[in-house]
Amino acid sequence: MDETHVRMRNDRPAVTLKCPACSQATPHRLLYVKNGCDILQCRDCGLGRTEAPRFDPLAYYDEGYFSGGQSDGYADYRGAEAVLRHEFGRTVKFIQCRKPQGCLLEIGCAYGFFLDEARRAGFEVSGIEPAEAAAAHAGDLGLNVVCGLVSEAALKSLGTADVIVLLDVIEHLPDPQEALALLADHLRPDGIIVLTTGDFGSLAARSTGAHWRLMTPPQHLWFFNRNSIALLAHSVGLRIDSSDHPWKFVPFSLIAFQVGRMLGRKIVASPTGNRFAIPVNLFDAMRVVLSKAPL
Template sequence: MTIPAERIGTEANSTCYACGKQGEVLYRGLTDRLFGAPGGWTLRKCTDAECGLIWLDPRPAVDEIGKAYRNYYTHGHTNHARQSRWARIVRAILHTTSIYLLGLRRERRRYKRVYLDKTSPGRLLEVGCGNGKRLARMRALGWDVMGQEIDPVAAEHVRNVKGIPLHLGPLETIQSGEYDVVLLSHVIEHVHDPVAMLMTCRRLLKHNGLLVVLTPNAASYGHSKFGAAWRGLEPPRHLHLFTSQTLNQLALKAGFSDPRCWTTPIGAYGIGQSSPPLAEAAIGQQSITIRDVIRGFRFQVAASLVFLFNKNSGEECVLMASKKTTPP
């Protein structure tokens, strides 16, 4: 069941969050092709070539942003990612083939473990944990996991179906922390004040604790190829889109030490599959066809080849940063 769209109140947002410079219009009139949130949306890009931040202007106001999630995938609506039996079979074959042929097995394994494969299990908090799938995987690897969500529907699923403890409410309302790892997977692009969120994450970490952030890469090969149809844009839920350089800068502003940021092409298959030409995509239509699956395979191959020569072209940025404190 799809909940009827309700107009989303907005606020102006013409200057770059990261450096304060003016932005130039990159795309106009974008619509939510994924979950049918109402409105037409404009994206700006920072005029400073050293920054590269992309953002919504105007953007949903803080007290209105929830309307953009009425039909979101964490609410279990049946129109998300529907695909025929043959599309599932072809995708399983082609995706597995691409991983093996392109030598991505190790990268895929590391990605599934959110790059904690060489870190001893401890206490892990996932911010904006969605349906809890990732937390369940990390729990199976020996981590003591905890989720945080502001969406009560998603929270109920994590607690009752996954059996994972969860804090329902804004991240800043978690009073005690001492986590070894705080994870944000495709969350930071959804928030109005990314540095404030990173500062809260730092507060919740132990000394020498680790922050892990995954987010779409505004400088990816997919963005250059698909343009306004790139899956990573996702208006109006993605308020900011970052580059590796900008993420590093924000981590430093939030007080983290020695941030390291790189990109990965491992998700290119899904990006290619979910970035159909604008003329072919109906708003709210989530059906995956064999043509989509084949486009995903072809894009995974192309993106992996580009990545060999341009390590900043991956579809996602990965940020890791430590909390260093001075002993008393």
């Protein structure tokens, strides 16, 4: 199905599904069908979900995902390295205001640009990345990166962390509650988890519906609002310390690529577009800091 072909299906009765944020079975209503996937929403907490039982993240997140090979990936991740590093450096400074140093683990670390910036700032870093080519490039930078998905074995091999970072990652995870529980177990008592994800409760998300820029199934499996993130965190012994909607410097090539996707056109990244960044804030992406809740 073409990405722009959306069928509204509000006439179906609600179905009962296990909600990872509510930690119990709750009624879910069908919002619409997009890219052949049912998009449902928990009536209790507002968490949106993509029904994609055959989705295979290890097959999906290949080198093409980072180089314009897929309509909902990146235009040219490596080509935009300078811009990405600048933005990642700003995130490192944000983290240092809360944790000046220590062991930092990034989930979904791609080519290692963020980890390298954190290492330069004095953190002891490691990462987990499912895409083989990206993980190999991070290894070439001298970074300790495990290729694969979040698992007990991978986390055990990397040890506990003072800071765990998930930048636009949690919405990709097949089971966010299980993954966050594993991360909480490997977080040191005074550590923090910093994550960014789309805000499904934002004005932009609510007003554009199926055409929201982050409504890209099957890549995005979950659509969180602040309430559902808080409930998910609470279910694994974490609490929200802070949340905001930060500005980001985004490569012009990525903006053009995403606009082209929404218009049904493929726009190839150019070296010029990779070098320039535009400050963007549609207030539909949130940054959340989590810590362990007191016993």
